[in-house]
Amino acid sequence: MAGRIPEEFISEVRTSVNIVDVISQYVSLEKKGKDYIGLCPFHQEKTPSFTVNADKQFFKCFGCGKGGNVFKFLMYKDNLTFPESVERVAEFANIPMPSGYNHAGSTELSPIMRMHQDAVDFYHRVLLTTKAGERGMQYAKKRELEKDILDHFKIGYAPKADNVLITYLRDKGYQDNDLAQSGLFVQARDGQLYDRFRDRLMFPLDNENGKTIGFSGRRISDDKTEAKYMNSPETKIFIKSKVLFHFAEAKKAARSEGHLVLYEGYMDVIAAYKAGVKSGIASMGTSLTDDQIYLLRRITPNIIVNYDGDDPGVHAEERATRMFNKDGNFNLGIVVLPEKLDPDEYVKKYGVDKYREEIDGALTPTDFFLKRLEQKYNLNNDREKITYLDEAVKEIAQVRNPVEQDMYIEKLAQSAGVSAASLKANLAKERRRNNRARNHVRNTQKNFSNYPVDVPPADVPLPGDEDVPAEQTVVEKNPSQTRLLYLFIHSADAQRYMLEGKFKFPNQDFETLAQDWLKYAETHENPQIDGFLDFIPEQLQGIIVDAEMAQMPKDFTIQEINEHVRALQKRSIYFQLNELQNQLQDAKRKKDVQEIVAITQKIIEFKRILG
């Protein structure tokens, strides 16, 4: 580290970005009143409690309590140190770091992460520029992977020869124990490391920020004894259930395309990309996980699922659709390509424009399920037709919107040549059954979630009340102190009044913040609260953020201040009273009459003050 980054620079960086733009890269934000809200990237939630305030340039999650300014956001999100976070935001704002502070990006990464960047570069270079790579290049040509695609997806080639990668990485100074943990090598019984991937076309798998954390290698030879696809094993950084191929790039495209398109495999993502659909992603050879669904939901509710058109593909699509529906927060479109084609084959056969028409014409989940049902039954047979209609009505009963339900019923009636009225009667029956089931679930859940929660009135002291538990906001816990600190910072008049009255905050952290603010205001022209945040110790930042995000009025009266001060005094007297009562017990046990009298007198005195 080249010493502290100058404060003016930090402040320049902070003021030249809008926190909303930075956070929007990670969270889909919706404007609500003065704030923007979205799903928290730090804990899983169903209803958004993650709030960004553009005026104050703060974020705060009212679910898990995390909050701060733009630097803090990236520190949490990407596990960065403060200087790293400044550097990242500077990069976002296109402001060059002052000389001596630039870390050229990758040196701050862990060895395993760096190793992966180096491996990506190495394989890519082997493919594009070396003789050993010609084999890979021929194969890439056969799969119609042109130079721009090879570059965009950072595709490479792991040569046939033994241990080229390990030699390369050892030369770069990596240690064997790091290499062993990277997943890039296989370890023999004697401890020797060997390249895991050989004679394969290499597809890097990236994390949410576009940093490579693993690989998938496609076999090039016809040797059927080798697996067609080989993925990195799970490592510290590569957790399959949380990885989506092409996610970092796709989420950028999602903003202009308005959706993300989910595919079965990465060759489909690449085919779609060639067809101009740049928001394609794929789960890595496993069925979709809850973690992945949550990743998607943070970016957009609009998901189009386009799996292979063959039977296993459509089954998987059905499963995925059920998972999205269960979550309930998605606006889903489903594409089933004709002739059991996968997207890659379809684009080759019918071309780019036709493919995009398919995407635009995606089915709703209900249409998709109804279509699937239709194929399962022989509708020329009356008995089968009745079962089909029953099943179809059940499916329609899942739809929450009554207008939509009506629409499907009409359509079904028409195509089956039966009356809509009879189908509606069945639908009503089905809905009642669903409601009963739902109520049952809700009632059982109620028993677990309705435990009484002890929330003491603000005035009443509790033992150990002084330290605020992390999950509770400072405002709830200390309304008077929070309000007074807010006024102390935002109003010169209030501040003067408190200083003249020699008011001290009972909690040491609040008092420290008040003193720090005085120092900060003295040394900074036009002191701003978001800059102040970078000036104070990290553990105190939460108090400021809570106070700022509590939407307190700036107006106040002297009477209000007096009331808060009195409330705090009362609190502190309660504490002392509690303590005295304990002492009294002890004195009584010791039969120390003198002490009993003295303590009793004090107790009477305090009780008198409390009134």
Ligand SMILES: [Zn+2]
């Ligand atoms: Zn949260």
